[in-house]
Amino acid sequence: xxxxxxxxxxxxxxxxxxxxxxxxxxxxxxxxxxxxxxxxxxxxxxxxxxxxxxxxxxxxxxxxxxxxxxxxxxxxxxxxxxxxxxxxxxxxxxxxxxxxxxxxxxxxxxxxxxxxxxxxxxxxxxxxxxxxxxxxxxxxxxxxxxxxxxxxxxxxxxxxxxxxxxxxxxxxxxxxxxxxxxxxxxxxxxxxxxxxxxxxxxxxxxxxxxxxxxxxxxxxxxxxxxxxxxxxxxxxxxxxxxxxxxxxxxxxxxxxxxxxxxxxxxxxxxxxxxxxxxxxxxxxxxxxxxxxxxxxxxxxxxxxxxxxxxxxxxxxxxxxxxxxxxxxxxxxxxxxxxxxxxxxxxxx
Amino acid sequence: xxxxxxxxxxxxxxxxxxxxxxxxxxxxxxxxxxxxxxxxxxxxxxxxxxxxxxxxxxxxxxxxxxxxxxxxxxxxxxxxxxxxxxxxxxxxxxxxxxxxxxxxxxxxxxxxxxxxxxxxxxxxxxxxxxxxxxxxxxxxxxxxxxxxxxxxxxxxxxxxxxxxxxxxxxxxxxxxxxxxxxxxxxxxxxxxxxxxxxxxxxxxxxxxxxxxxxxxxxxxxxxxxxxxxxxxxxxxxxxxxxxxxxxxxxxxxxxxxxxxxxxxxxxxxxxxxxxxxxxxxxxxxxxxxxxxxxxxxxxxxxxxxxxxxxxxxxxxxxxxxxxxxxxxxxxxxxxxxxxxxxxxxxxxxxxxxxxxxxxxxxxxxxxxxxxxxxxxx
Numbered sequence: 001x002x003x004x005x006x007x008x009x010x011x012x013x014x015x016x017x018x019x020x021x022x023x024x025x026x027x028x029x030x031x032x033x034x035x036x037x038x039x040x041x042x043x044x045x046x047x048x049x050x051x052x053x054x055x056x057x058x059x060x061x062x063x064x065x066x067x068x069x070x071x072x073x074x075x076x077x078x079x080x081x082x083x084x085x086x087x088x089x090x091x092x093x094x095x096x097x098x099x100x101x102x103x104x105x106x107x108x109x110x111x112x113x114x115x116x117x118x119x120x121x122x123x124x125x126x127x128x129x130x131x132x133x134x135x136x137x138x139x140x141x142x143x144x145x146x147x148x149x150x151x152x153x154x155x156x157x158x159x160x161x162x163x164x165x166x167x168x169x170x171x172x173x174x175x176x177x178x179x180x181x182x183x184x185x186x187x188x189x190x191x192x193x194x195x196x197x198x199x200x201x202x203x204x205x206x207x208x209x210x211x212x213x214x215x216x217x218x219x220x221x222x223x224x225x226x227x228x229x230x231x232x233x234x235x236x237x238x239x240x241x242x243x244x245x246x247x248x249x250x251x252x253x254x255x256x257x258x259x260x261x262x263x264x265x266x267x268x269x270x271x272x273x274x275x276x277x278x279x280x281x282x283x284x285x286x287x288x289x290x291x292x293x294x295x296x297x298x299x300x301x302x303x304x305x306x307x308x309x310x311x312x313x314x315x316x317x318x319x320x321x322x323x324x325x326x327x328x329x330x331x332x333x334x335x336x337x338x339x340x341x342x343x344x345x346x347x348x
Numbered sequence: 349x350x351x352x353x354x355x356x357x358x359x360x361x362x363x364x365x366x367x368x369x370x371x372x373x374x375x376x377x378x379x380x381x382x383x384x385x386x387x388x389x390x391x392x393x394x395x396x397x398x399x400x401x402x403x404x405x406x407x408x409x410x411x412x413x414x415x416x417x418x419x420x421x422x423x424x425x426x427x428x429x430x431x432x433x434x435x436x437x438x439x440x441x442x443x444x445x446x447x448x449x450x451x452x453x454x455x456x457x458x459x460x461x462x463x464x465x466x467x468x469x470x471x472x473x474x475x476x477x478x479x480x481x482x483x484x485x486x487x488x489x490x491x492x493x494x495x496x497x498x499x500x501x502x503x504x505x506x507x508x509x510x511x512x513x514x515x516x517x518x519x520x521x522x523x524x525x526x527x528x529x530x531x532x533x534x535x536x537x538x539x540x541x542x543x544x545x546x547x548x549x550x551x552x553x554x555x556x557x558x559x560x561x562x563x564x565x566x567x568x569x570x571x572x573x574x575x576x577x578x579x580x581x582x583x584x585x586x587x588x589x590x591x592x593x594x595x596x597x598x599x600x601x602x603x604x605x606x607x608x609x610x611x612x613x614x615x616x617x618x619x620x621x622x623x624x625x626x627x628x629x630x631x632x633x634x635x636x637x638x639x640x641x642x643x644x645x646x647x648x649x650x651x652x653x654x655x656x657x658x659x660x661x662x663x664x665x666x667x668x669x670x671x672x673x674x675x676x677x678x679x680x681x682x683x684x685x686x687x688x689x690x691x692x693x694x695x696x697x698x699x700x701x702x703x704x705x706x707x708x709x710x711x712x713x714x715x716x717x718x719x720x721x722x723x724x725x
Contacts, residue, residue: 070481118697121697121700121701121704122697122700122701122704123704124477124700124703124704125696125699125700125703127478127481128478128480128481128484128696128700129693129696129697129700131481131484132689132690132692132693132696133693133697135689135692135693136686136689136690136692136693139682139685139686139689139690140686140690142682142685142686143679143682143683143686146676146678146679146682147674147679163676269685276488323500325495326492326495326496326499326500327492329488329489329491329492329495330489330492330493330496333485333488333489333491333492334489334492336485336488336489337471337482337485337486337489340475340478340481340482340485341471341474341475341482342474
C-alpha cells in the first residue's frame, strides 16, 4: 500500500499534489469566508482565455525537443509591434484585432527564424541561452519603443511628443472584441467569454491537427529521439526550426489576445518575466521538459489561473493581508525548479 | 555546415583569439567610443569607477569557485545576497553601529548563507547539465521564500522591535531600510586620498585577502578535487572523490562569499531596498565576469578585474552618452540593461555553440577511427 502511494506520488509529482490540495482547500474555504464562488469561477475562466494561448505556444518547441521556451518574450515582442502598429493605423474592432495579428505573425516568423537558427547552433543548452535571449531582446525593444517613429497621440508621451507610453489603452480600438463576441450571461455574476474560448479552442485544434500531419509527426519524432529521426531521413534542424517559428507565432497571437482581454498594451519591461507564468502553468498541467500535450495546457492554465484568482480573494478575507504575490512567486518558480530537477526517466 | 565545423579546429590562432575574447574586445571598443561622448572628465570617471570597483569586485569573485567545479555561472549568488540582507535587518534592529555592526552582520549571515547554499547545491546536483538555468530559477523561487520570511515572518514570528524598519501594520519590513549606522564604515576605516579621489583601502584589503584565499584554495586538496570534478565527473568518481559533496561545497562557499559581498556592497550604498537589492546581483556580477573574458568553464581573477573595470566604465558613461547622443538619459539606462543581458546571452550562446562543435568533432573522430578499423579488416 505504502509502495503504491509512493508510486502515485512519483507519477503525479509532489508539488502538483500539494497544489491540488491547496486549490481544493481554497474553494472549500471561499464560501465560509464570504467569497462568491461563481464570480471567482468567472474570473478563472476569463483569465484562462487570456493566458491559454501563451501557454499553448510552448507546445511545439517542447514536442520538437527544444525544451521549455524561456525565450517566449520574442513572440510577445512580435505581438506588441503588431498591436502598436494596428493602433497607429487607427483600425478598430475586429479589423484592428486581425490586422494586429497579421502583422504580429509576419514579424514572429522573422524573429522565430533567427531564433531558430541560433537554437540549432546550441543544441542541448537551449533553455539557459533562451532565457537571456528573451531578456536582452525585451531590453533592446525598450530602446526601440523610445525611438520608433509612432505618431498616434493615444500612444506617445504627452510631454515631449515622442516615444511610446508604458501602457496604452485599447479602449475604443479593439478592447474586448473577442471577449464580447457571442458572450453568454449566466445570472448576474458569470459572463462567459465565448469568443476568447472559441479562439483558444480553434488554435488548440490547429496545433493538435498539425501534430497529426506528416510534418507534425516528424517533429515529434525529432523530439523523442533526434538520432533515430535522423536515421529515418528526417531533417532534424529543419523540424526544430519549424517548431521554433510556430511557437513564436502562437506566442505573438497569444499576447494580442491577452491585451484584447486585459484592455492595455504593456510595453518596456512589462514582458520581461512573462515566460515564467506560462511555463509554470504548462508544468502544473502535467507536462515535463520533454513531454507536453494540449491536455496539459488546458488543465495547467485552468489550475494556475485558479491559484492566481482564488488566493488574493480568499487570503484577504482570512489574514487581512495580500500574500498572493508571494504565493505566485513560490508556486510558479517552484514548479519550474521541480521540472528541471526531475530525472527524465521516461526518456527513451 | 560541415565545413564550418571542421574549420573551427584548424582555425588560425589569431581568429581563434578573436572569437575567444570577442566579448571583451567588443566591449572595449564600445567603451572607447562612449567615453569621450559622455563628456565626463577623467577625474570624474576614475572617482566613480573606484567606488564601483570597491563595491562590486567581492561579489564577482564569489563566482569563481563554482566555475572551477564545472557548475558554470552561479546564478544562485542571489541567495547569498539575501542571507546578507537578512543579517543587515537584524543589526539595524539591534542598533549595532560602526565596524562592529558590519562584522556582526557577516557573522550572523554566515550560517544563513550556508543553509541557503546547501539547499541550492542539493537542487543543482539533481539538475546536472542544467545548472545555470536551474540556479537561476532557484534564485527566483528563493525570492518568494525570502518574502515569506521578511514580509510576513519578521515582527511576527521573528522578533523585530524597531518601529523604524517595521511596516505600519506591525509586522513585515519596510521597502527601504536606511543603513546609516554602517554606511561606508568599511570604506572609510582607513582613510586615504590620492589627489581628490578617496580610496577605500579597507575594502580593497578585503578584496585582496579574498584573491589570496582563492589562489590558495586552488592548491588545497579540496580545490584540486573541485577541478577534477569540473573536468570530468566520472573520472573524479573513479579516483575516489565524492562528486556530489564537492559540488555542494563549491556552491556553499560561493554563497557565503556572495553574502559578504552583498554586505560590502550595501555598506557602500547606505540604503537597502529590502525586496529588490538582491534581484540583479547575479545578472550584473555574471555579466561583468563574462565581459572580463571568462567563459562558463574558465574564469580567473584577471577576468574579474578586467571585467569589473570595463563593465562599470560602461555603466558610468552610458547614461551620459545616451543623453548627449539622443537627448534622452533614459536611453542610456535601457542600454545598460540591454548590454548586461546581451553580454550574458552572447557569451552563453558562444560557449554552447563551441561545446557542440567540439562534441561533434570528437564523435567524427571516433567514427573515422572505427571506419579505419573496418577498412583494415
